[in-house]
Amino acid sequence: MAFVNWLKRHLVVIAGLCTLAYLILPNVVVTVFSFNNPKGRFNYEWQEFSTAAWKDPCGVSGLCESLSLSLQIALWAMLGATLLGTMIAFALVRYRFRARGAVNSLIFLPMAMPEVVMAASLLTLFLNMGAQLGFWTILIAHIMFCLSFVVVAVKARVMSMDPRLEQAAQDLYAGPFQTFVRVTLPIAAPGIAAGALLAFALSFDDFIITNFNAGSTVTFPMFVWGSAQRGTPVQINVIGTAMFVVAVLLVLVSMAIGNRRRRQKA
Amino acid sequence: MTTVTEAPPLAPAPERKPPRRRGRWTPYLLLLPGLLWLVVFFALPVIYQASTSVQTGSLEEGYEVTWHFATYWDALSAYWPQFIRSVLYAASATVLCLLLGYPLAYLIAFRAGRWRNLIMILVIAPFFTSFLIRTLAWKTILADGGPVVGALDALHVLDVTNLLGWTAGDRVLATPLAVVCGLTYNFLPFMILPLYTSLERIDPRLHEAANDLYARPSTTFRRVTFPLSMPGVVSGTLLTFIPATGDYINADLLGSTDTRMVGNVIQTQFLRILDYPTAAALSFLLMAAILFMVTFYIRKSGTEDLV
Amino acid sequence: MKTTKDTTTAGNGGGDVRLTGISKTYGAFTAVHPLDLTVPEGSFFALLGASGCGKTTTLRMIAGLEEPTSGTVRLGDQDVTALPPYKRPVNTVFQSYALFPHLDIFENVAFGLRRRGIKSVRKQVEEMLDLVQLGEQARKKPHQLSGGQQQRVAVARALINHPRVLLLDEPLGALDLKLRRQMQLELKRIQTEVGITFVHVTHDQEEAMTMADTVAVMNAGRVEQLGSPTDLYENPRTTFVANFLGTSNLIEAEVDSKSGDEIVLKAGGGKLVLPGARTSAPTATGGKVLVGVRPEKISLTHADDAGEIPEGRNRITGRIVDSSFIGVSTQFVVDSPACSDFEVYVQNIDRDTRLVPGTEVVLHWNPAHTFGLDAAQSPLAGTVGSAGVETVEEEVAR
Numbered sequence: 001m002a003f004v005n006w007l008k009r010h011l012v013v014i015a016g017l018c019t020l021a022y023l024i025l026p027n028v029v030v031t032v033f034s035f036n037n038p039k040g041r042f043n044y045e046w047q048e049f050s051t052a053a054w055k056d057p058c059g060v061s062g063l064c065e066s067l068s069l070s071l072q073i074a075l076w077a078m079l080g081a082t083l084l085g086t087m088i089a090f091a092l093v094r095y096r097f098r099a100r101g102a103v104n105s106l107i108f109l110p111m112a113m114p115e116v117v118m119a120a121s122l123l124t125l126f127l128n129m130g131a132q133l134g135f136w137t138i139l140i141a142h143i144m145f146c147l148s149f150v151v152v153a154v155k156a157r158v159m160s161m162d163p164r165l166e167q168a169a170q171d172l173y174a175g176p177f178q179t180f181v182r183v184t185l186p187i188a189a190p191g192i193a194a195g196a197l198l199a200f201a202l203s204f205d206d207f208i209i210t211n212f213n214a215g216s217t218v219t220f221p222m223f224v225w226g227s228a229q230r231g232t233p234v235q236i237n238v239i240g241t242a243m244f245v246v247a248v249l250l251v252l253v254s255m256a257i258g259n260r261r262r263r264q265k266a
Numbered sequence: 267m268t269t270v271t272e273a274p275p276l277a278p279a280p281e282r283k284p285p286r287r288r289g290r291w292t293p294y295l296l297l298l299p300g301l302l303w304l305v306v307f308f309a310l311p312v313i314y315q316a317s318t319s320v321q322t323g324s325l326e327e328g329y330e331v332t333w334h335f336a337t338y339w340d341a342l343s344a345y346w347p348q349f350i351r352s353v354l355y356a357a358s359a360t361v362l363c364l365l366l367g368y369p370l371a372y373l374i375a376f377r378a379g380r381w382r383n384l385i386m387i388l389v390i391a392p393f394f395t396s397f398l399i400r401t402l403a404w405k406t407i408l409a410d411g412g413p414v415v416g417a418l419d420a421l422h423v424l425d426v427t428n429l430l431g432w433t434a435g436d437r438v439l440a441t442p443l444a445v446v447c448g449l450t451y452n453f454l455p456f457m458i459l460p461l462y463t464s465l466e467r468i469d470p471r472l473h474e475a476a477n478d479l480y481a482r483p484s485t486t487f488r489r490v491t492f493p494l495s496m497p498g499v500v501s502g503t504l505l506t507f508i509p510a511t512g513d514y515i516n517a518d519l520l521g522s523t524d525t526r527m528v529g530n531v532i533q534t535q536f537l538r539i540l541d542y543p544t545a546a547a548l549s550f551l552l553m554a555a556i557l558f559m560v561t562f563y564i565r566k567s568g569t570e571d572l573v
Numbered sequence: 574m575k576t577t578k579d580t581t582t583a584g585n586g587g588g589d590v591r592l593t594g595i596s597k598t599y600g601a602f603t604a605v606h607p608l609d610l611t612v613p614e615g616s617f618f619a620l621l622g623a624s625g626c627g628k629t630t631t632l633r634m635i636a637g638l639e640e641p642t643s644g645t646v647r648l649g650d651q652d653v654t655a656l657p658p659y660k661r662p663v664n665t666v667f668q669s670y671a672l673f674p675h676l677d678i679f680e681n682v683a684f685g686l687r688r689r690g691i692k693s694v695r696k697q698v699e700e701m702l703d704l705v706q707l708g709e710q711a712r713k714k715p716h717q718l719s720g721g722q723q724q725r726v727a728v729a730r731a732l733i734n735h736p737r738v739l740l741l742d743e744p745l746g747a748l749d750l751k752l753r754r755q756m757q758l759e760l761k762r763i764q765t766e767v768g769i770t771f772v773h774v775t776h777d778q779e780e781a782m783t784m785a786d787t788v789a790v791m792n793a794g795r796v797e798q799l800g801s802p803t804d805l806y807e808n809p810r811t812t813f814v815a816n817f818l819g820t821s822n823l824i825e826a827e828v829d830s831k832s833g834d835e836i837v838l839k840a841g842g843g844k845l846v847l848p849g850a851r852t853s854a855p856t857a858t859g860g861k862v863l864v865g866v867r868p869e870k871i872s873l874t875h876a877d878d879a880g881e882i883p884e885g886r887n888r889i890t891g892r893i894v895d896s897s898f899i900g901v902s903t904q905f906v907v908d909s910p911a912c913s914d915f916e917v918y919v920q921n922i923d924r925d926t927r928l929v930p931g932t933e934v935v936l937h938w939n940p941a942h943t944f945g946l947d948a949a950q951s952p953l954a955g956t957v958g959s960a961g962v963e964t965v966e967e968e969v970a971r
Contacts, residue, residue: 016373019366020388023454026403027392033406044406084300095293103297106304112504112560113312114512116529117549120536121311124318124546144307147300164671167638170658171665172685172734179659182684186675205396207515208529212536224398228519232402240399247394251387 027244034237041231053234057242060233063223067239070220073135074204077142081199084143085150086192092151093158110148118145119212126213133215141213142203149202150195157191312553319546329542341547345531349555352527355442355517356510359449363457363506364499366450371461371498372491376470389458397452401519404448408438408520440522448516456505464498465491500567508556528552589614590635590738590770595644597630604630606794607644612738612772612787614649617764619773619785623817627794628774629668632740635772637661648737659688664731665740669747670723672715678702678726679711685734701733704763721752728760732767739764741773745780757783778818782806790814792955806867810853812946815865816955822871823952824864824889824911828856836945838864841911845887845943852945861948868916870942873905875925876933886937891915893932903928907936 007014033043037050058064088107091097110118122144126137165187169179185192207221214222224236319337323329342349374385392400407414415438418424427433432443468491476486492499514529528548535545590612597605605627612618620628633639635646637658645654653661664685672681682701683694691697702708705725715723724744731739744760745753761784764771775781781788782802789799790813798805798814809815812823826840836847836856845864854862866887874882882888891909900921905928907915917936919928928934 012369012372013377015366015369016377017370019370019454019458020385022366022451023392024388025407026400026451027395029403029406030395030399033403044402044409084303087296088300091293091296095296097293097297103301106301106309110304110308112508112557114508114529114552114556116512116514116532117312117315117553118308120532120545120549121315122307123536124314124542125307125311128314140307144303147304151300162669162671164667164669165673167658168665168667168671168673169684169688171636171638171663171667172730173659173688174684175657175659178688182688183673187673189675201393205393207398208513211533221396221398224396224402228398228402236399236402240395244391244395248387248391251391255383 027241030237031241031244034234034241036234036237038234043232043234043237050234053238057235057238060235062218063233063235063239066218066220066223069135069217070204073138073142073219074200076139077146077203078196078200080139080143081146081150081203082192082196085147085195085199086154086188088147089151089154089158089191092155107148107151110145111152115145115206115208116212119209122209123212133213134217137213137215138210138217138219141209142206145206145209146199146202149198150192153195153198154188154191157194158188161187315546316550318542319550321543334543337543337547338551341544342551345528345548348526348528348531349551351442351525352511352529352552353555353559355446355449355525355527356507356513358446359453359510360457360503360507362446362450363454364503367454367457367461367502371458371465374458374462375465375468376473389455393455398515398519401448401452401515404444404451404520405439408444408447410437410439414438439520440525442521442525444520445516445525445527448520449510449513452513452516453506453510456509457502460502460505461495461498464495468494496567500564504560504563508560511556512552589647589649590772591645591647592631592635593645593647595631595634595641595646597627597634597639598642603794605634608796610789610796610799612770614770615768616786617761617771617773617784619775619781619788620791621775621778621781621788621817622791623776626791628776628791629742631791632665632742632772632774635738636663636665636740638665662737663740664734664736664738665742666724666727666731666744668743670715670727672723672726672730674715677712677714678707678718681715681726682730682733684730689734697733701729704732704766705729720748721756724748724756725759728763732763732769736769738770738772741771743774743776745775745777753780760784782818790817792817808851808944809865809946811954812863812950812952813955815944815946816953820868820916821865822868822912822915823946824866825948825952826862826864826911828858828860828862830858831856835940836862838862840864841889841909843889843911845889846940847943847945848941851941851943854945854947856945863946863948863950863952865944865946866938866942868904869902869918869920871915871917871936871938873907873917873919873925873928874935874937875927876935879935882935882937885940887940887943889915889936891934891936893928893930893934895930896928907934909936 033046034053035049035051036043036046037048037052038045039047053059088103092100092103119141122137122141126133131137161184165183166179169183170176174182205221207225210219211222211225218226220239224232227233227236317331318329320331320333320335321329322332322334322337370385370389374382374389378385406412409415415424415436418427418438419436424433424436424438427443428435432446433441438444438447472490472494473486476490477483481489511527512529514527514533517525517527517530532545532548532552535541535548590610592608592610594607594609595605596603596607608631610631620631622628630639634641637653637656637660641654645652647653648662653663673684676684679698679702683698686694686697699708699711702711705728707722707725707729710718710722715726718726724747727744741760745756748756757780760771760773773781773785782805785802787799788802788805790797790805792813798810800808805814806818809818809821812821815821815823824840824845826838826845829837829839829844831837831849834849836849836852838845838847847862847864849856852862856862876890889909889911891907893905894908894914895906897904898921902918902920903924905917905919907917909915915936
C-alpha cells in the first residue's frame with residue numbers, strides 16, 4: 001500500500017524520466033557505437049571495442065570536408081538570418097505600418113510549411129533561373145527558412161522590453177543612434193543570441209531543403225544520408241558524439257561562469 | 267507669478283520647424299531586405315510551384331502552362347494511400363509526443379528543483395548531434411533479434427501490434443511502428459519546449475489555491491493546470507504535426523516500401539523521376555491539406571492569437 | 574561645466590518652465606486641453622490628478638517625449654518645443670524608474686555624463702551616489718537593490734546632469750507607505766539642497782501637499798485650480814478640488830440675504846453664514862450655492878448639551894449613523910436634513926462616551942471656516958467613485 005502511494009505521488013516524475021531516457025537513448029547508442037569495430041560496411045551491430053575511429057576521425061574521404069562546409073554554411077546563414085530577422089523584429093514591435101497582417105503571415109508561413117514543399121518550390125525556382133546549385137543556393141535557402149525563427153525569438157524579447165528604458169536614454173542625452181547601441185541592443189541581446197543559436201542549429205542540421213537544393217555539393221547531413229545507403233563509417237558516430245559532448249561542455253562552462261559572476265557580485 | 271488660464275485653441279503654431287517624426291520610412295527600410303528575401307525565395311517559388319502543377323510537357327521538350335488540373339486528380343488517385351498514411355503517422359506521433367512530452371515538461375516546470383537546468387540540457391543537447399545520425403541509431407535499437415524487440419516479443423506486445431498491423435512477424439524495423447517511433451523521437455523536443463514554456467508561467471500558488479478550494483490533485487490538473495497550458499499544447503502539437511506530415515527521413519530510414527509517406531513520393535518525383543508537375547501538384551495538395559487542418563485546429567482550440 | 578546645455582546664466586531666464594497654449598490630442602481623445610502654465614525657477618511644483626487627467630502627458634511634453642499638438646514649451650527664454658528629449662536640459666525620474674538593467678548602478682548614474690562626452694565621471698558619480706547614500710552599491714545591478722534604493726538611483730541618475738528642471742513622474746508610486754513618507758522628505762531635502770526646479774506628477778494628494786510649494790490640480794485635461802497647498806485646501810474653487818484634496822461636506826443652500834461681508838443661507842431648515850470673500854460662486858439672493866466645510870473644522874455636541882454651544886456658530890442638527898475610532902481621532906457620519914452623510918472628525922482629547930450611533934447631535938463650526946462653491950457643478954466630482962479611469966493614462970503613455 002505504501003508502495004502504491006509512493007508510486008502515485010511520483011508518477012509524473014517516473015513518466016518524465018522515462019521520456020528523458022527515450023530522448024537520450026539514441027545518443028547513448030551513438031556514443032557506444034563510436035567505439036565499435038564493425039565487420040561489414042554498416043555500423044548497426046556491436047562487434048568489439050575499438051578506438052580506431054576516434055584516432056582518425058577524418059579517415060573517411062569526404063567526411064571532414066562536408067563537416068567544414070556545413071559549419072561554414074551554418075555560420076553565414078546564422079549571420080544573414082540574424083541580421084535580417086532582427087531588423088524585421090524591431091520593425092514589427094516598434095513601428096506602426098501598413099500591411100502588418102500580411103507581413104506577419106509571410107513570416108509565419110515558412111514555419112507552418114512542410115520542409116519538403118519549400119524545398120521543392122525553391123528548387124523549381126533555381127532550375128528555372130538556371131542557377132548553379134551549390135554553396136550559394138544552399139545558403140539562400142537556409143537564410144530563408146531560419147529567418148522566421150530569428151524574428152520570433154527577437155520579437156519576444158523586444159516586446160517584453162519596457163519602452164521607458166529607451167525614453168530614459170533619450171532623456172539622458174543619448175541620440176537615436178546612441179540609444180540603440182547603448183540601451184536597446186544590449187537589452188535585446190539575449191533574444192538575438194537565442195535567435196542566432198537557433199538559426200545555426202537549424203542550418204547545420206538541415207537535410208531536406210539542402211538535399212533538394214545542393215546539386216552535387218555535400219553537406220554533413222547529406223554525407224550521413226548517403227552513407228546510410230552505402231555503408232555507415234564509425235567516424236560518423238565519432239563526430240556525432242563529439243558534437244554532443246562539446247555542446248554540453250559549452251553549456252556547463254557558460255553556466256559555471258554565470259554562477260561565479262553572480263556569486264562575486266553578491 | 268504662477269498663472270493659469272485656459273488658452274483658446276491655437277491655430278497651428280507659427281513658424282516652427284517641421285515636427286520631428288521618428289522616420290516614417292524607418293519601418294519599411296527595416297522590413298525591406300528580410301521581406302524581399304522571403305518574397306523572392308519563399309512566396310514566389312510557392313506561387314511558381316502552383317503554376318508548375320498545371321503544366322504539361324516533358325523534360326526534353328519543356329513545360330508550358332495548360333491548366334491541366336487532371337494532374338491533381340491523377341496524383342491523388344495514384345498516391346492517396348501515402349497521403350492517408352502521412353496524416354495517420356503524423357497524428358499518431360503527435361499524440362505520442364503529447365503523452366510522452368507532457369510529464370517531462372511538467373517534471374521540469376514543477377518537480378525538478380535544482381535538477382531543472384540539467385534536465386533542460388539533456389532535452390536540448392541531443393539536437394547537436396545530427397538528427398540523421400540519431401535516427402540511424404534507432405536502426406540499432408530496433409534491430410531484429412535485439413534486446414528491445416526481444417523484450418516486446420516476450421511481453422506479447424508484438425502479438426497485439428501484429429494484430430493491429432503496426433508490426434509484421436517478429437520485426438519492428440521496416441514497419442509502421444518503427445516509423446511512428448522515429449517521428450515521435452525526432453519531434454518530441456518541439457513538443458516539450460512550448461509545453462514547458464507555458465507550464466512554467468503558471469503561478470504555483472494557483473495549485474495551492476485549487477487545493478485549498480477542495481480540488482483533488484487530479485481535479486487540479488484537469489481544471490487548472492491543463493487549461494492554462496493550452497497555448498503550449500496547441501503550439502506543441504502544431505510544431506510536431508506539421509513537420510511530421512511532410513517528413514520522409516524516418517519513413518526512408520526506418521520503414522519499408524509499405525510505409526512510404528507523401529514526402530517520399532514528392533522527393534522521388536522531384537529528384538529521381540523528374541516528373542515536376544506531379545511533384546508540384548503533390549506538394550500543393552500537402553500544403554493545402556496542412557493549412558486546412560491547422561486552420562481548423564486553431565479555430566477549434568480557440569487560440570487564434572497564438573501567432 | 575564644459576557643456577553648454579546646463580548653463581544657468583541669467584540671460585536665458587534659468588529654470589522657468591513656460592507652457593503656452595499647449596495641448597495634446599490622440600485622434601478624437603483630448604488628453605490635455607490648451608493650457609498656459611508657468612513654473613517659477615527653483616520651485617517645487619506638483620501636478621496632481623487622478624489617472625488619465627493629462628498630468629503625465631503634460632510632463633512628457635516638457636521632457637520632449639511627447640510632441641504637443643499645439644503650443645510651445647519654453648525653458649527660460651529658450652523655446653525647446655522642437656528639441657528632441659536628448660537635446661533638452663531637462664531630466665526625468667520615470668515611473669517605475671526605468672533603470673538600465675544591463676548596467677550597474679555606477680554606469681546608470683554616469684550614463685548622461687558619458688553621453689555628453691564627459692570623460693572623467695568617477696568623482697561626480699561617487700559624490701552623487703553619496704548624496705543619495707548609495708556609495709556602497711555602485712557595482713550592483715538595479716535588480717539587486719530594493720525599491721527605495723532603485724528610486725534613489727533614478728533620482729541620482731537624473732540630478733547628476735544638473736538639469737534646469739527635474740521632472741518626476743509618479744516617482745514614489747511603487748513604494749510602500751512608510752518608505753514613501755521617508756522618500757517624500759528626502760526628495761524635499763534634495764530639492765532644497767540643489768535648488769533646481771522640480772515638476773512632480775502624482776495622484777496622491779497628500780504627497781503633493783507635503784512636498785510642493787505650488788500644486789496644480791488637473792482634471793480631464795484641464796487645470797482646475799492652482800495655488801499653495803494651504804490655499805487649495807482652505808479655499809477650493811471647484812467641487813472637484815474640494816473633494817479630491819481631502820474630504821469636504823457639501824450642502825446645497827439658497828442665498829437668503831447679505832449683510833456686509835456675510836452671506837446668510839438657508840439649508841435644511843436652518844441658517845448658515847458664509848464669508849463673502851470665501852466664495853467663488855455667484856451669490857444673487859434666491860440663488861443656489863454649495864456650502865462646504867471640512868470634517869475636522871466641525872465640533873460635535875450631544876443634543877442635550879446644545880445650550881452650551883456659543884452664539885455665532887453655524888449649526889446643523891442630525892443623528893449619528895456611524896462612528897469609527899482611528900486613534901488620533903474618531904470619524905463620525907451624521908445624517909442631517911441638510912446633508913445625508915456629513916463627515917465629522919473629532920480629535921480624541923475628551924471623548925464623549927454618549928456619542929454612539931443613533932444619538933441626536935448638533936454639528937457646529939466657526940462660520941469663517943465655511944466656503945462657497947458654484948451649485949451648477951456636481952457635488953460628487955473628484956470623489957472616489959468619479960475619479961478618472963485607471964487604464965486611460967497607461968495607454969496614453971505608450
